[in-house]
Amino acid sequence: MMKRTAKELxxxxxxxxxxxxxxxxxxxxTPERAGVRDLIYxxxxxxxxxxAASAAMCIVAGEGLSLPGKTVxxxxxxxxxxxxxxxxxxxxxxxxxxxxRTAIVAPLARVAEGVSIGPYxxxxxxxxxxxxxxxGAHAVIGAGxxxxxxxxxxxxxxxxxxxxxxxxxxIHAGAVIGADGxxxxxxxxxxxxxxxxxxxxxxxxxxxxxxxxxxxGSLNDTRIAEGVKLDNLVHVGHNVQIGAHxxxxxxxxxxxxxxxxxxxxxxxxxxxxDHCILEDGAVAGAxxxxxTGKTIRGGQTVWGTPAREIGxxxxxxxxxxxxxxxxxxxxxxxxxxxxx
Numbered sequence: 001m002m003k004r005t006a007k008e009l010x011x012x013x014x015x016x017x018x019x020x021x022x023x024x025x026x027x028x029x030t031p032e033r034a035g036v037r038d039l040i041y042x043x044x045x046x047x048x049x050x051x052a053a054s055a056a057m058c059i060v061a062g063e064g065l066s067l068p069g070k071t072v073x074x075x076x077x078x079x080x081x082x083x084x085x086x087x088x089x090x091x092x093x094x095x096x097x098x099x100x101r102t103a104i105v106a107p108l109a110r111v112a113e114g115v116s117i118g119p120y121x122x123x124x125x126x127x128x129x130x131x132x133x134x135x136g137a138h139a140v141i142g143a144g145x146x147x148x149x150x151x152x153x154x155x156x157x158x159x160x161x162x163x164x165x166x167x168x169x170x171i172h173a174g175a176v177i178g179a180d181g182x183x184x185x186x187x188x189x190x191x192x193x194x195x196x197x198x199x200x201x202x203x204x205x206x207x208x209x210x211x212x213x214x215x216x217g218s219l220n221d222t223r224i225a226e227g228v229k230l231d232n233l234v235h236v237g238h239n240v241q242i243g244a245h246x247x248x249x250x251x252x253x254x255x256x257x258x259x260x261x262x263x264x265x266x267x268x269x270x271x272x273x274d275h276c277i278l279e280d281g282a283v284a285g286a287x288x289x290x291x292t293g294k295t296i297r298g299g300q301t302v303w304g305t306p307a308r309e310i311g312x313x314x315x316x317x318x319x320x321x322x323x324x325x326x327x328x329x330x331x332x333x334x335x336x337x338x339x340x
Contacts, residue, residue, distance in 0.1 A: 002088065002089055002090070002091050003024055003025065003026045003089075004024075004025050004085075004088055004089060005021060005022055005023060005024055005025070006019065006020060006021050006022070006023040006025060006058050006071050006073065007021030007022065009025060009039070009058075009073060009085050009088065009089075010073050012084070012085070012088055013060075013073065013075070013081045013084040013085050013088075014075070014081070015060065015073035015074055015075040015081050016073070016074040016075075017071075017072075017073060017074075018071065018072040018073075018074055019058075019070065019071030019072055020057075020071045021071075023037075023057060023058055023071050024037060025037055025038070025039050025058050025085075025089060026038070026089070027039070027089060027090070028040070028082070028085070028086045028089055028090065029056065031047075031050045031051050031053070031054035031056065032050070032054070034054050034055055034056035035055055035056070036055050036056065036057055037057075037058075038055075038056045038058075039056065039058050039059070039060065039073075039082070039085055039086075039089065040054055040056045040058075040059050040060070040082075041059065041060035041061065041078045041079060041081070041082035042059060042060075042061050042062070042065060042067075042078065043062055043078050043079055044062075045064075045065060048065055048066075048067070051067060051070075052067060052068075052070075056070075057070055057071055058070065058071045058072075058073065059071070059072055059073070060072075060073045060075060060078045060081050060082045060085065061073070061074060061075070061078055062074075062075065062076065062077075062078045063076060073085070092152075094116065094134060095116065095118065095134040095135070095136045095152055095153070095154055095155070096116035096117055096118035096121075096134050096135060096136055096137070097116055098116055098117075099111075099115070099116065099117045100117060100118055100119045100120075100121070100137075102119045102120050103117040103118065103119065103120065103121045103122075103123070104120075104121070104122045104123070105117065105123045106123055106124050106125040106126075106127065106143075107125070108125045108126050109123045109124065109125060109126065109127045109128075109129070110126075110127070110128045110129070111123065111129045112128075112129060112130050112131040112132075112133075112149070113131055114131045114132045115129050115130075115131065115132070115133050115134075115135070116133075116134045116135065117135045118134075118135060118136045118137035118138075118139070118155065119137045119138070120137055120138050121135050121136065121137060121138060121139045121140070121141075122139070122140045122141065123135070123141045124140075124141055124142045124143035124144070124145065124161070125143045125144075126143055126144045127141050127142070127143060127144065127145045127146070127147075128145070128146045128147065129141070129147045130147055130148045130149035130150070130151065130167065131149045131150070132149050132150040133147055133148070133149060133150060133151040133152075133153065134151070134152050134153065135153045135157075136153060136154045136155035136156070136157065136173070137155045137156070138155055138156045139153050139154070139155060139156060139157045139158070139159075140157075140158045140159065141153075141159050142158075142159050142160045142161040142162070142163065142178065143161045143162070144161050144162040145159050145161065145162060145163045145164070145165070146163075146164045146165065147159075147165045147169075148165060148166045148167035148168070148169065148204070149167045149168070150167060150168050151165060151167070151168065151169045151170070151171070152169075152170040152171070153171050154170075154171060154172045154173040154175075154210075155173050156173050156174050157171050157172075157173065157174070157175050157176075157177075158175070158176045158177070159177050159178055160176075160177065160178030160179055160216065161178065162178070162199045163177050163178040163199060163200045163202070163216075164199060164200065164201045164202065165177075165202045166202055166203045166204035166205070166206065166226065167204045167205070168204055168205050169202055169204070169205070169206045169207070169208075170206075170207045170208070171207075171208045172207075172208060172209050172210040172211075172212075172232070173210050173211075174210050174211040175208050175209070175210065175211060175212045175213070175214075176212075176213045176214075177200050177202070177208070177213075177214045178199070178200045178214070178215075178216045179213060179215055179216065180193075180196040180215065180216065180238075181196050181215035181216060181217070181218055181222075181237055181238025181239070181256055182215070182237065182238070182256070183195075183196060183218050183238060183256065194218060195218060195219060196215075196216055196217070196218055196238060197217075197218070197219060198216050198217020198218055198219060198220050198221040198222065198238065198239065199216055199217060199221050199222070200214050200215075200216050200217070200221070200222045200223075200224070201221055201222070201223045201224070202214075202224045203223075203224060203225045203226035203227070203228070203244070204226045204227075205226055205227050206224055206226065206227065206228045206229070206230075207228075207229045207230070208230045208234075209230055209231045209232035209233065209234060209250070210232045210233075211232055211233050212230050212231075212232065212233060212234045212235070212236075213234075213235045213236070214230075214235075214236040215235075215236065215237050215238040215240075215256075216238060217238050217239050218238045218239055218256070219239075220239045221239070222236065222237075222238055222239055222240050222241075223240075223241050223242070224236070224242050225241075225242060225243050225244040225245075225246075225262070226244050226245075227244050227245040228242050228243075228244065228245065228246050228247070228248075229246075229247045229248070230248050231247075231248060231249045231250040231251075231252075231268070232250045233250050233251050234248050234249075234250065234251070234252050234253075234254075235252070235253045235254065236254050237253075237254055237255045237256035237257075237258070237274070238256045238257070239256050239257040240254050240255075240256065240257065240258050240259070240260075241258075241259045241260065242254075242260045242264075243260055243261040243262035243263070243264065243280065244262040244263070245262055245263050246260050246261070246262060246263060246264040246265070246266070247264075247265055247266065248260075248266040248270075249266060249267050249268040249269075249270075249286070250268050250269070251268055251269045252266050252267075252268065252269065252270045252271070252272070253270075253271050253272065254272045255272060255273050255274040255275075255276075255292075256274045256275075257274055257275050258272050258273070258274060258275060258276040258277070258278075259276070259277045259278070260278045260282075261277075261278060261279045261280035261281070261282065261298065262280050262281075263280060263281050264278050264279075264280070264281065264282050264283070264284075265282075265283045265284070266278075266283075266284045267283075267284060267285050267286035267287070267288065268286045268287070269286060269287045270284045270285075270286065270287065270288045270289075270290070271288075271289045271290065271305075272284070272290045273289075273290060273291050273292040273293075273294075274292050274293075275292060275293045276290050276291075276292070276293065276294050276295070276296075277294075277295040277296070278290075278295075278296045279295065279296060279297050279298035279299075279300075280298045280299075281298050281299045282296040282297065282298060282299065282300055282301075282302070283300070283301040283302070284296065284301075284302055284303075284307060285301065285302065285303035285304075285310065286303075287305070288302055288303050288304060288305065288307040289304070289305030289306055289307055290302070290306070290307045291306050291307075294306075294307070304316075304317070
């Protein structure tokens with residue numbers, strides 16, 4: 001925990017201070033679990049009673065919420081402001097400290113000052129690791145990889161050769177980046193492996209979940225732009241392009257050569273076939289199935305399989321739910337017609 005005063009937090013997160021600025025804050029919590037020195041937040045008036053009953057004395061709150069007796073950090077976006085404050089109050093557990101004696105660092109690897117490398121990690125030839133980066137136990141950084149500054153590479157992450165990783169990237173345990181894409185050509189009665197000669201490029205401030213997999217490009221490259229967040233068990237196929245600040249939830253699969261624009265939102269267990277386009281700001285609801293070559297227009301929300309605009313999906317689903325009733329009515333009508 002890293003202590004801050006309410007005034008310091010308000011200034012750091014751009015909130016308006018109401019109350020005791022000298023109050024010392026030492027942590028974050030839910031209203032029910034919070035102690036006197038914990039910070040909590042409230043977005044909606046329906047939760048005001050929970051917050052008022054909390055032991056916490058400092059609250060991040062939206063406009064118009066009255067909280068007598070509490071010190072308030074007033075923000076138009078309380079959840080965002082709370083997240084910023086939490087980053088200042090919570091010290092993250094280190095992944096590694098120093099270079100462990102069992103780590104294997106190739107002679108031609110370039111490891112900057114302040115890099116930490118955990119037990120049995122391997123850094124390949126010509127790899128570059130930027131200052132302040134931490135690499136966990138049993139991680140493998142392939143030959144020719146480039147990793148920027150202040151990255152967090154958790155245990156058992158594998159980067160194949162020549163992967164490019166920007167600054168402040170976090171890659172969680174078990175992720176595999178740069179494996180060959182699933183590309184084959186059928187001929188003469190068997191499958192021939194198609195070249196997988198591209199690389200993976202990952203921009204700054206990206207977070208990649210546990211056991212996610214990102215394939216290297218085939219003849220082009222696979223690119224993940226800055227600020228992208230991939231959940232656990234997401235698969236990104238070869239040549240996929242993902243635009244800035246797009247979020248993809250768990251168990252989603254994105255097939256080769258699909259393109260996602262910036263600020264796209266993809267729910268859990270979505271299946272995106274090859275050569276699809278999700279334009280800027282598109283939303284794919286959980287378990288949507290997007291068939292080969294389909295384009296989802298910017299700002300559009302789709303759901304279902306095959307994916308369709310959410311209003312049309314709801315209308316069709318309402319009729320689907322009535323099928324047993326409609327079938328019974330049809331049988332009744334058929335019986336009456338047969339009787340005539």
